[in-house]
Amino acid sequence: MKTSQIKVFLAVVRNGTIAAAARELNRSRTTIVTDCRRFDQVAGQIFARCQHHFSGAESVLRIARDDSVPEPMWRDILRRLKIRFPQTSLSVWLATPRELPRLVKSQSVDVAYGLMPELLSEGYHWFRELADVRMLTVAAPDHPLSQLNRVTQDDLISYTEVTLASMQNDRLEAESPETANYLAFTQYELIRDAVIDGAGWADLPLPLIADALTQRTLKVIHHRSAKWWKVFSALESEQAQGGAVVGWLATELEQYLESV
Structure with missing residues (x-):
């Protein structure tokens, strides 16, 4: 995850819409949507790993x-x-x-x-x-x-x-x-x-x-x-x-x- 993606996410939260966030950051809507999707993907991976850990499943097994x-x-x-x-x-x-x-x-x-x-x-x-x-x-x-x-x-x-x-x-x-x-x-x-x-x-x-x-x-x-x-x-x-x-x-x- 990049810090730029976090800034994009916060801009969307702050402005309420992707279009408003794009204007604030002077970036295209498409770029911001892509960054948000990547942010969501990484967040999902982190959530899955946390669930995996709390379930008692081994992270590595030989x-x-x-x-x-x-x-x-x-x-x-x-x-x-x-x-x-x-x-x-x-x-x-x-x-x-x-x-x-x-x-x-x-x-x-x-x-x-x-x-x-x-x-x-x-x-x-x-x-x-x-x-x-x-x-x-x-x-x-x-x-x-x-x-x-x-x-x-x-x-x-x-x-x-x-x-x-x-x-x-x-x-x-x-x-x-x-x-x-x-x-x-x-x-x-x-x-x-x-x-x-x-x-x-x-x-x-x-x-x-x-x-x-x-x-x-x-x-x-x-x-x-x-x-x-x-x-x-x-x-x-x-x-x-x-x-x-x-x-x-x-x-x-x-x-x-x-x-x-």
Whole structure:
């Protein structure tokens, strides 16, 4: 906002009409109307920011997440978040589940969402479980494991496992592979695509592979432990805890995951 716009506004108030204000300031009516509109726009923005602040909504929110929830769903949630909270600025970081707690504890982000290891609420961080997520052991339909009526543990270790990797103590490490023969990536999506291409078998979250199962590009193998559960959780910092935007996000993610 410029001081000249404030002078225009006061001149209109003082004179009662735009024409009279224009004569006083020796300016055209069109110029004064434009300045008044800009003044009104800025005033509206200030009012919106004040409302946003008093509602308890965060002005800035830094989010870390894994990719167990499909990208189209995340894009839709964030689109609706910006409609619901237009004054909140967001930054989003994609990380592996194991890296999420560290990012919150180091204050690199305000809140993290994903299939992270189970934690107890400690210190200034609040851990809460949002939903159980079905994990499935899958392979491509033409993979040898998909052809077996019964898959044993010996069968599993005979073939390449496609699993998660994350940075641990500045080293890229595979996360607890079932076999010494593995292919590790830092994203569930990369694992899914590698399995569809026939690179091996993997344990993957149902929300991410539901379409592939429907389209029959992936198949659940006949192993006694092919269906199990993980917990999708939120880890909130002290600053984010209780915020309106964080609360809205948790509700949206919980409702989506319960519907899958």
